[in-house]
Amino acid sequence: MKKESLSYILAFFVVLLAITAGITYTNKTDSLENYHQVEIKEGDSLWSIADQFQDKHSISKQDFVKWVQEKNHIHSTTIAPGDIVFVPIHKEEIHQFQQIASE
Template identity: 50%
Template structure:
């Protein structure tokens, strides 16, 4: 009787953790969908990308680089040409500024 109760509670806990993890993962995916994606070009670094978008964001370059690393699962400062990274610049805001600049 005790074993069955323990098994039920343990199973419930495992299901709860799995559902919570899935919700958090899906929420993070949806959150990053609103941000600009940049394809890394030859000679680019996280710092040079931060310089490129300096006027499009309100955070420091260090915070920019940290955000890019955290949200793209980059564990070093090395990025390779052809990689696509998400940057902390909202798509809508960036394209509105680009449109105004071209007019």
């Protein structure tokens, strides 16, 4: 009986550890602080922003818009002037592009 109880306790802790590891892994999100921010201006849309940054990313416009919606928790394509959204372009890429353009 003692050996059997020890087995149950050990199994419980293994399952508990597995659940904890699973929750920790699934809660990891991309840190948006590494991505470029865009302030929305009058007349902007997610599609026009995708066009604006077309030469700085390698994904389709549809995937660009979908990424922006998901990461910024936007549930429609409507955005308002003054809103700040993250776009799927790393800050380093924008910085490098601006350095080349200024030279």
